[in-house]
Amino acid sequence: MTHPIITDLEARYTAKKYDATKRVSAEDLAVICQAMRLSPSSINSQPWKFIVIESDQAKQRMHDTFANKFQFNQPHIKTASHIILFTYNPKYTREDYAKVIDTDIANGRTPAENREQAFGAYAFVDLNTDESGNNATWTKAQTYIALGNTMHTVARLGIDSTPMEGVDSELISELFADELDGYICEVALVIGYHETQTDYNAKLPKSRLSQDQIIQVV
DSSP states (O other), rough: OHHHHHHHHHHHOSSSOOOTTOOOOHHHHHHHHHHHOOOOGGOOOEEEEEEEEEHHHHHHHHHTSSSSSSSGGGEEEHHEEEEEEEEEOOOOOOOOOOHHHHHHHHTTTGGGGGGGHHGGGHHHHHOOOOTTOOOHHHHHHHHHHHHHHEEEEEETOHHHHEEEOSSSHHHHHTTTTHHHHTTTEEEEEEEEEEEETOOGGSOOOOOOOOOOHHHHOO
């Protein structure tokens, strides 16, 4: 099959070594940030923050979060161009959703007189919230929609990436407390340009189960 989307997905892979001399341009980074902002989420809740790590000082903090585990991911932090923390709000509230509705009103999506009616969608949040107000399972799931969208975006831009669930959420919460402000990070995306000589994964053929094994049209 020949199609730009398939070309993107055939070309992308998880980079294993990065070229420390190459950086994502400001123009491409702006596209990536807009793509993250435009990612879909259940009831348009947007229960996330995206922390883009760019400076040497922030990279050192991120490097330090690997002190206790997942050290196999640590080398990426200083050699890749950027690291993006995909974080979620573990206790998404009606007040959080009010910000979405008020933005909808400001953008002309929702008439001001329908503001209270628009809260009807919040019932879905209630269905996913326990007695203590925790809905982390639901909000965390939304971040993976944004992650997939971002991975395709960087592939389209010809940028390499490495998704990492191998991160220490507790140390990230400690060392990036000011940026997170109570949000939680359990997955990150490294972006940059792979090192051509040592990135073994770049040379391997792509392998997936056949379409017949995983897709059923009824």
